[in-house]
Amino acid sequence: MRKSRCSRILQWIGPYDDGELSPFRSARVRGHLEDCLSCRTALKRLRQTRRLVRQGVALSMAEENSDLEALHSRVRDGIRLQESESKGRWWGGRLKNLMFRGSRILVPSAIAAVLIAAVVLKIYNPLSSVIKTSGKNECIVDSVEGANGTVMLFKTHDSQMTVIWLSSDHESNEEAQGRWTPYSV
């Protein structure tokens, strides 16, 4: 009798655990489980099995997910690689075109540009204009010799004009030296 009751309860134990039984039947199962150790053990095993199954499913899903992510990553990398390769080929092709097919234009243009720049620099000579503007009266005295008296070098205050003064007998050195700023060497 007990066996037949247990077998019926065991049929309902799964739906009981899922909460799918009617309140009346659920109360009957609960009452039986309080008295029957083997059915309680069966419920416990069922729950353990279900937990293990859930864990296993979750694990496999996680693995699947990670595999899927890795696959996505590989696909994305592949696409990127293909894109970069095709872009590289595109630039390579452009460069090749420019260097070889376009050399008929590029090389003469470069030479012409260099020549024009050389001619412009030669004509306008920006370096000399810098010298002109920076010191119009810039003068370098390389050597100086005086036969009589003393030769003195000065610069005027305003335009920094160089003065080479031959001090003669009529004017003493002190008089001449007092006139201007000494020449800075």
Place this chain on the structure above:
Amino acid sequence: MDTLFRLRKTFFFMLAGGICFISLARPAVAEVFNTEVRVILASNSDQGFDPRLLDLKKDLLALNYMSFELVDQTGLSLGGGQTGKVPIPGRRVMELTPTGVERGKIVMQVNIREGGTSLLKTQIRIANHGTVIIGGPSFQSGFIVLAVTAHF
């Protein structure tokens, strides 16, 4: 098509070579140095300042003389190494010899002679369109000031 391209290419290189030759050959052509020498008498007389020397007024007044009078003005066009002579009051002569251009400056040798004696001998490098003042030789009651301006 190829022949036309070759012709164009040859023409282009000949043109480029020509331009290159002209631009590089230019410095080899003998340069002419234009030099202007103004002979000025500086003194402490009451003559005042000669209006023809206005561009040099500030520099000349720095010499602390009261009167500046333009005595003579000489322009010389000299080739490299060529010597030009400018007479200076007091039986003196100024010899100018531009020797070339160095870093945009005219290299010039200046020699002031009195008879057989050299009063002053100097080598200067003067900026293009620049002026240098050479002074000191006495004349009458004042001094001779020479303003040398050069350009090429």
